[in-house]
Amino acid sequence: MTNSVTIGKSEVISGLLGLGTNKVGGHNLFDGLKDSDGAAVVKTALDDGISLLDTAFMYGLGQSEKIIGDVLQPYDRSKFVIASKAAQDPNNDLKPNNDPKFLTQSIDDALKRLKTDYIDIFYIHFPDDKTPKAEAVDALAQTKKAGKIRAIGISNFNLDQIKEANQDGQVDVVENHYSLVHRDAESTIFPYLKANQISFVPYFPLASGLLTGKYGKNDAGKFDQFSSAEFNQIIDSLAQVKAIAEKHQATVAQTILAWYIANPDISVVIPGARVPEQVDSNAKALDVQLSPAEFAEIDRLF
Numbered sequence: 001m002t003n004s005v006t007i008g009k010s011e012v013i014s015g016l017l018g019l020g021t022n023k024v025g026g027h028n029l030f031d032g033l034k035d036s037d038g039a040a041v042v043k044t045a046l047d048d049g050i051s052l053l054d055t056a057f058m059y060g061l062g063q064s065e066k067i068i069g070d071v072l073q074p075y076d077r078s079k080f081v082i083a084s085k086a087a088q089d090p091n092n093d094l095k096p097n098n099d100p101k102f103l104t105q106s107i108d109d110a111l112k113r114l115k116t117d118y119i120d121i122f123y124i125h126f127p128d129d130k131t132p133k134a135e136a137v138d139a140l141a142q143t144k145k146a147g148k149i150r151a152i153g154i155s156n157f158n159l160d161q162i163k164e165a166n167q168d169g170q171v172d173v174v175e176n177h178y179s180l181v182h183r184d185a186e187s188t189i190f191p192y193l194k195a196n197q198i199s200f201v202p203y204f205p206l207a208s209g210l211l212t213g214k215y216g217k218n219d220a221g222k223f224d225q226f227s228s229a230e231f232n233q234i235i236d237s238l239a240q241v242k243a244i245a246e247k248h249q250a251t252v253a254q255t256i257l258a259w260y261i262a263n264p265d266i267s268v269v270i271p272g273a274r275v276p277e278q279v280d281s282n283a284k285a286l287d288v289q290l291s292p293a294e295f296a297e298i299d300r301l302f
């Protein structure tokens with residue numbers, strides 16, 4: 001298995017495991033976060049050889065990007081892939097805005113917070129309902145030409161919106177909700193992405209912690225998107241993943257992450273983390289080599 005991937009038609013090359021950073025400075029999204037933990041999470045990821053950091057303006061309204069920018073300073077910038085996103089307009093109740101001028105300004109602002117002169121992947125975080133998608137993407141294409149970003153991403157776009165955004169073939173990567181317990185993207189968008197050389201980065205790969213195996217049947221109330229029958233089935237399936245994990249002296253989370261890493265439909269997996277210990281543990285997923293039979297078994301279990 002290769003240990004790197006090219007993002008779409010761009011020149012960005014990333015390792016297969018990244019870090020999601022919505023709990024790095026994301027005080028507007030989660031309670032009880034500490035910026036010191038966030039900084040330690042990012043530093044641990046960099047030291048563990050995790051090369052892609054997935055951030056966004058929305059994570060702390062710039063705070064996640066600022067923390068990442070500070071932590072990155074002593075490191076060799078060329079070794080890391082930074083992905084960020086914008087769309088939520090702080091001057092309009094954080095409603096999505098894909099106006100070309102807004103996106104261009106958002107990239108300039110993100111560059112300042114990240115204290116860098118280029119962002120490897122920049123995503124339109126959410127579509128708005130007024131800007132023609134190809135015009136929004138063209139704004140990113142202009143900043144790519146100017147060297148400020150290196151690859152063009154879109155996030156939370158459905159198939160029709162992806163097609164509209166990609167009408168000039170400029171989209172490199174899509175980031176949408178996907179995990180072993182949320183697999184719609186396999187039928188709705190994967191065929192188009194594959195046919196058009198567009199990379200896929202799933203968000204919520206651990207189903208917000210559920211797929212780490214740390215919850216049991218009594219925790220159904222924390223995951224109300226599942227019926228109780230679905231939830232119990234997931235917990236039973238995770239018990240079977242545990243048996244596979246034990247053969248590799250691995251945790252359930254590492255084994256689930258190894259499944260994404262081995263999956264050719266997925267470019268980079270970006271589990272989030274609240275504390276550095278989770279990053280250290282998740283980084284070891286790169287050492288778990290699932291056999292084809294184990295890969296197929298996990299595929300079948302969910």
Ligand SMILES: NC(=O)c1ccc[n+]([C@@H]2O[C@H](COP(=O)([O-])OP(=O)(O)OC[C@H]3O[C@@H](n4cnc5c(N)ncnc54)[C@H](OP(=O)(O)O)[C@@H]3O)[C@@H](O)[C@H]2O)c1
Nearest residue numbers: 020021022155203204205206207208209271272273274278
């Ligand atoms: N484009 C978008 O619209 C969008 C939307 C959502 C997320 N994202 C991105 O996708 C990334 C991933 O999503 P996510 O972080 O929300 O969900 P996730 O990766 O499914 O779950 C991450 C959470 O699981 C828990 N966890 C992680 N590793 C663990 C371990 N080894 N042991 C025990 N618990 C562990 C932590 O939460 P606790 O410790 O609190 O349990 C962590 O914050 C985000 O960080 C963000 O960068 C993008």
